[in-house]
Amino acid sequence: MKKLTQLEEFVMFITTLLLFYWLGLSWWWFIGCILLPDLGMIGYLHNARTGAWMYNFFHHRAIAIVIGLIGYFLGNTVLEFAGLILFSHSAMDRMLGYGLKYESGFKFTHLGEIGQK
Numbered sequence: 001m002k003k004l005t006q007l008e009e010f011v012m013f014i015t016t017l018l019l020f021y022w023l024g025l026s027w028w029w030f031i032g033c034i035l036l037p038d039l040g041m042i043g044y045l046h047n048a049r050t051g052a053w054m055y056n057f058f059h060h061r062a063i064a065i066v067i068g069l070i071g072y073f074l075g076n077t078v079l080e081f082a083g084l085i086l087f088s089h090s091a092m093d094r095m096l097g098y099g100l101k102y103e104s105g106f107k108f109t110h111l112g113e114i115g116q117k
């Protein structure tokens with residue numbers, strides 16, 4: 001089942017690359033911004049609960065989709081790009097085994113404990 005989940009996440013990541021291509025922006029923007037959603041980890045400096053909330057906010061697909069669709073319907077390329085970055089980063093993380101975080105600590109995710117096989 002893990003391999004199937006990774007394959008699904010890979011397909012979603014590739015889909016976001018195609019959508020980014022259609023935006024017509026320089027690929028340097030994608031490369032330079034793909035890790036920005038990890039800034040949500042800064043909440044862990046306060047405590048695990050705040051860290052999990054902030055991390056999950058920046059890694060939640062529904063938020064990425066809403067931001068991207070708002071950008072699409074408003075004709076706002078910046079919001080479209082932000083939605084694609086959030087979505088693609090989330091797919092990349094989940095493909096690598098990093099899921100949404102539980103308040104019990106960073107390594108506890110909805111995909112299981114990070115580092116466990």
